[in-house]
Amino acid sequence: MAFQQVTIVGTGLIGGSLGLAFKQHDLAARVVGCDRADVLDEARRLGAIDSGQTELKPACAGSDLIVLALPVGGIIDSIGRLADAVTENVLVTDVGSTKREICGAAMKVWGEKAAERFLPGHPMAGKAESGIANASAELFRGAPWLFTPLSQPLAPKASAFLSAIEQIGARPMMCDAAEHDRTCAYVSHLPQMLATALANVVDEMANTQPPAEQLAGAGLRSMTRLAASPYAMWRDIALTNADNLADAILKMEQKLAHLRENLKSPELRAEFERAQAARAMLK
């Protein structure tokens, strides 16, 4: 067993999927969940946790691994509340979508012990539909799991966690927290903002005949799928990565203006050909 007792704080889509995967691969003797009582009931019923606790500190008591699987604001809040509760031989890790503010909070709370106590992480896995009901032990298979360690080499518990997530199919990658936040603004946060914006632009058209929603094809549907994502998670991402995300959105505005000004020029061909080549790289 990699870990004796794991506490997963937040047993929604990510936390619940991690619980299912850890149990399926026998990576922990016992998995404790911390969430609302009704979510914990569902997580236990699905086999994602062995037991649940609605209060943070009791949920973490006696665990050698604590996974904070909350929106970024909740992670920062939990780090503050767990400050004294995390002793030697306990590793705290998180799954937050932005990393600079989380790393800053950990360093403020744990000082020179921060690198030993806390491994900042971000699994690049998800679904438009959140919640424990959509959890799956296979969610992380093939997905990058980024880490922005506070120092290297990693502490032994942190290395054990990397090895555990490799066993559930994830691909650990190391990077700098600032680099992480900038890259994710483009590859993850910008697509979300585009889907939200497009759904609203189409919705705000004056009444059309036939109604626009009856004409939605596969293209519009795939381009707005992310608009179903929960706001609570995105509010924290926007708050903690506003600088990078504003840059990315502005670049997109400029690119759209360029296309708009070249609808009848050969430059449109060049943009399409570059995009086809770039898209082929993403497959």
Add this chain to the structure above:
Amino acid sequence: MAFQQVTIVGTGLIGGSLGLAFKQHDLAARVVGCDRADVLDEARRLGAIDSGQTELKPACAGSDLIVLALPVGGIIDSIGRLADAVTENVLVTDVGSTKREICGAAMKVWGEKAAERFLPGHPMAGKAESGIANASAELFRGAPWLFTPLSQPLAPKASAFLSAIEQIGARPMMCDAAEHDRTCAYVSHLPQMLATALANVVDEMANTQPPAEQLAGAGLRSMTRLAASPYAMWRDIALTNADNLADAILKMEQKLAHLRENLKSPELRAEFERAQAARAMLK
């Protein structure tokens, strides 16, 4: 049999799929294709056509239905070249993605006979991957097929065509050509431009570590899938719907600027909640 002999001009994804569907439902005694020789060979091999002709006029000789399944520019060109070849009891229809310029070309060529000779149409079906190799008899099932008739009531052949496409699963809808072009700018052409722009914005980032393409998740992939679409088709759409498309792109730029300016304000919540509700309508 609804038709004795159908000529499909352009046996790619749409034309090839229509040939397969017409043959599967016994809607024509004979289907003739018109395209490059190698495309015709493949269309015949797949059973989308009975025979092929690389020249337009010989391909159309003796047919009572001619379907122009080309990009918009090719449709307009074909209407001009077929002007005198279309006699009484022959219906020409098309599948062009924009309708105002095509309707204008038909009225110029056929004058007061235009409504009898030509039924402007637009099946809202497609795939990011074009070509006869991706054709399917099921492509039109459940898809809207918009018509912008030059006058009503429809001529008997036009009614027969509507009934035929209902038999292959499409949902015919009537609208005005100007309304069609405006609505399609939002529900179809704007999503394409966004996918192309996003693929290029991500590609144009300075080198990142780990490389952005390794971090592409389901979100970015679904948001750039359309960037693989063929330029030849989109060039003609941009040329013949530049006014509406420019309006739609500009509205998108304004919406993005609004989100960018509200990343830390409660207005972001309002935009997310409106987008979730709008997205739910598209399902």
